[in-house]
Amino acid sequence: MKKTLDFLSLKLLRKIEIRYRLINSFVLVSLVPLLIAGIVAYRESSSASQEKIRIFAGEVVKQVAQNMLQQIEKIESSSEELVVSERMQGALSAYYSGSESDRAAARAGMTRLMLENYGSFEYINQKYVLDRKHRIIDSQVFAQLGNGVAHFADDAPDMKGRPYWGVYSTAAGQKSVVMLRDILFKGNNRLAGTLFIGLKPTHFSRIFDSVDLGYGSRLFVVDSRDGRIVVSGGQDNSDAVESGLVAAIAQTVANGGKDFTSYQDGNKKKHLAAFAPIPHTDWMVVSTTPLNALNAEVRSIRNKIILIGVLCFIVSFALSFIIARSISLPLKQLVGVMKETKTGNYLIRMDYEGKDEITVLSQRFNEMASKVYQHNEHLEEQVAARTRELELANQKLEALSATDSLTGIANRRRFDEALTSELRRAVRSQKPLALLMLDVDFFKNYNDRYGHLAGDACLRTVAQILRTSSRRATDLAARYGGEEFSIIVAESDSERAIQLAENIRAAIENLHIPHEDSPFGFVTCSIGVIAVQVDDSMSTDTLLRLADAAMYLAKSQGRNRVVLNDGNDITGGSAV
Numbered sequence: 001m002k003k004t005l006d007f008l009s010l011k012l013l014r015k016i017e018i019r020y021r022l023i024n025s026f027v028l029v030s031l032v033p034l035l036i037a038g039i040v041a042y043r044e045s046s047s048a049s050q051e052k053i054r055i056f057a058g059e060v061v062k063q064v065a066q067n068m069l070q071q072i073e074k075i076e077s078s079s080e081e082l083v084v085s086e087r088m089q090g091a092l093s094a095y096y097s098g099s100e101s102d103r104a105a106a107r108a109g110m111t112r113l114m115l116e117n118y119g120s121f122e123y124i125n126q127k128y129v130l131d132r133k134h135r136i137i138d139s140q141v142f143a144q145l146g147n148g149v150a151h152f153a154d155d156a157p158d159m160k161g162r163p164y165w166g167v168y169s170t171a172a173g174q175k176s177v178v179m180l181r182d183i184l185f186k187g188n189n190r191l192a193g194t195l196f197i198g199l200k201p202t203h204f205s206r207i208f209d210s211v212d213l214g215y216g217s218r219l220f221v222v223d224s225r226d227g228r229i230v231v232s233g234g235q236d237n238s239d240a241v242e243s244g245l246v247a248a249i250a251q252t253v254a255n256g257g258k259d260f261t262s263y264q265d266g267n268k269k270k271h272l273a274a275f276a277p278i279p280h281t282d283w284m285v286v287s288t289t290p291l292n293a294l295n296a297e298v299r300s301i302r303n304k305i306i307l308i309g310v311l312c313f314i315v316s317f318a319l320s321f322i323i324a325r326s327i328s329l330p331l332k333q334l335v336g337v338m339k340e341t342k343t344g345n346y347l348i349r350m351d352y353e354g355k356d357e358i359t360v361l362s363q364r365f366n367e368m369a370s371k372v373y374q375h376n377e378h379l380e381e382q383v384a385a386r387t388r389e390l391e392l393a394n395q396k397l398e399a400l401s402a403t404d405s406l407t408g409i410a411n412r413r414r415f416d417e418a419l420t421s422e423l424r425r426a427v428r429s430q431k432p433l434a435l436l437m438l439d440v441d442f443f444k445n446y447n448d449r450y451g452h453l454a455g456d457a458c459l460r461t462v463a464q465i466l467r468t469s470s471r472r473a474t475d476l477a478a479r480y481g482g483e484e485f486s487i488i489v490a491e492s493d494s495e496r497a498i499q500l501a502e503n504i505r506a507a508i509e510n511l512h513i514p515h516e517d518s519p520f521g522f523v524t525c526s527i528g529v530i531a532v533q534v535d536d537s538m539s540t541d542t543l544l545r546l547a548d549a550a551m552y553l554a555k556s557q558g559r560n561r562v563v564l565n566d567g568n569d570i571t572g573g574s575a576v
C-alpha cells in the first residue's frame with residue numbers, strides 16, 4: 001500500500017509540473033462530485049417522473065373507466081326496461097304476425113316508443129329497433145342507412161344475452177357509439193329483434209375531455225379487438241391506435257400486468273401507457289405518454305447540471321490556475337535565481353511578499369545569498385590583501401636578492417644584470433658606456449689591525465660614498481665582491497667617467513679613515529675606469545676585464561689613484 005502510494009505520489013505524479021498537478025486536482029475535486037450528483041439526480045428524476053406518470057395516469061384511466069361503466073350501465077338498464085315493456089313486446093308481435101295495417105301500426109308505435117324513450121336525450125343520435133334480419137323497423141329510414149346498420153348488427157358477436165357495445169360509422173363518416181341489445185319475446189324467449197342505440201362519442205369523451213395529464217399525453221378509449229379508437233379526448237381525431245400499443249397491452253396482461261405498459265410507435269419512439277378495461281366490454285381506457293416528452297423536464301435538469309458543471313469547471317479552472325500560478329511561479333523564480341548563482345551572481349534576490357512556505361524559502365535564500373556574497377567579498381579582500389602582501393614580499397625578496405646585505409647597495413647579481421642590459425642599450429643607442437672598478441687599498445691590513453667588524457664598517461662607508469656619487473638614474477653602484485666595488489655609468493664618455501671616479505676617490509680619501517698600516521695613513525682606494533663605444537662583439541666579460549686591468553694598473557702604479565682604460569691602451573692616472 002505504502003509502496004503504491006509512494007510510487008503514485010513521489011514518482012509518477014512528480015513527472016508532471018506542480019501547476020498541472022494542482023489544476024488537475026482542483027478540476028477533479030470540483031467536477032467529479034458534481035458529475036456523480038448530476039448522473040444520480042438525472043437517473044432519480046427520470047425514474048421519479050415515470051413513477052409519477054404511472055400512478056397519475058393509472059388513476060385517471062381507472063376513474064375514466066369507472067365513469068364510462070356508469071354511463072354504459074345507465075343506458076343498458078334503461079334499455080332493459082324498454083325491451084320487456086308491453087308496448088315493445090306487443091309492437092313486435094304485431095310486426096311479425098299481424099296484417100299489413102297492423103304492421104304499419106306496429107312500425108309507427110315502435111317509432112313513437114323510441115321517441116318517447118330516447119327523443120329527449122340529446123346525446124342519442126340513433127335509436128332503432130331491428131327485426132330478426134336486422135332490418136330497421138322504420139319506413140322513414142333510408143335504405144343506405146338501413147344496410148349499414150344491418151351490416152353492423154350482422155358483424156356483432158354473440159354476447160349471450162348481454163348488450164354489445166361497438167363503434168358505428170355512417171357512410172358520411174359520422175361516428176356513433178352503439179349499443180346492440182337483443183329483444184326476446186317474453187312468452188317463448190325467442191328472438192324478436194334488436195335494439196340499436198347510437199350515442200354521440202362526445203357523451204363519453206366529455207368525461208375526460210378536461211383531463212390533461214401533461215407531457216403530451218393522449219387519453220382515449222380503444223376497442224381491444226381491432227385497435228379502433230372508440231372515443232378520444234380533445235382534438236384527437238385518430239381512428240385507430242398504433243398497432244404496438246394493443247399488442248403491448250395484450251402482452252402485459254398475458255404476463256400478469258394490470259395497468260401499465262410501454263411500447264414503441266412506428267418511429268421507434270417509446271411511450272408509456274396506462275390502461276384500464278371497461279368491464280363487460282372489449283374496451284380499454286388508455287392514456288399514452290411519449291417518454292421523450294416525459295423526460296424533457298429531466299433533460300432540462302440535466303442541461304442545467306451540465307451548464308452548472310461547465311461554469312464550475314471554468315471557475316475551478318480559473319481558480320486552480322491562479323492558485324497553481326501562485327505556487328509554481330515563485331518556485332520557478334526561485335529555481336531561476338538559484339541557477340543564476342551558478343554564474344557566481346549572489347547579488348540576485350527573490351521578491352517575497354506573503355506568508356507561505358515559499359516566502360520563507362525565498363527569505364532564507366536571500367539571507368543565504370547575502371552571506372555567500374559577503375563571504376565571497378571577504379574572501380576576495382583577503383585574497384587581494386594576501387596578494388598585496390605576497391607582492392611586497394616578492395618585491396622585498398627581489399630587492400634582497402639584488403642587494404648586498406652588508407652595504408645595502410646592489411649586489412653582484414644585480415650588477416651583472418644591469419651591465420648586460422646597459423651593454424645592449426649602449427649597442428642600440430650607439431652611446432659610450434663607462435665602467436668604474438674600485439678596490440680598497442691595503443684592506444687586508446685594515447682588517448688585521450682594526451678587526452673584521454671595523455672592516456665591514458669601512459666597506460659600508462665606502463659604499464655610502466658610491467651611492468651618493470652615482471646620482472643619475474642610469475648609474476648603478478654595486479659591491480662587486482669582497483672589498484671591490486663597481487659603478488656602471490651609462491651614456492658617459494671617458495672624461496665624465498674619470499671625473500666621477502676622481503670625485504669618489506677624493507671623497508674616500510677626504511674621509512681620513514685612519515689606516516695605520518697604509519703608507520697613506522688613512523683609507524684610500526684605487527679605481528680603474530673604462531669608457532668605450534661598444535658594439536655587438538663586445539661582452540660584459542670584456543668590459544669587466546678591461547676595467548679590472550685599469551684598476552690593477554692603478555694598484556701597481558701606487559694605489560690611491562684613477563686609471564683610464566679607453567680600450568686601446570691604458571692611460572694611467574695619478575694621485576691628485
Ligand SMILES: Nc1nc2c(ncn2[C@@H]2O[C@H](COP(=O)(O)OP(=O)(O)OP(=O)(O)O)[C@@H](O)[C@H]2O)c(=O)[nH]1
Nearest residue numbers: 440441442443444445447451452453455456482483
Ligand atoms: N672586514 C671584511 N673584510 C673583507 C671582506 N671581504 C674581503 N675582506 C678582506 O679584504 C682583504 C683583501 O685583501 P687583499 O685582496 O689581499 O688585498 P689588500 O690587502 O687590500 O691589498 P691591495 O688590494 O693589494 O691593496 C682580505 O683580507 C679579505 O679578508 C668583508 O666583507 N669584510
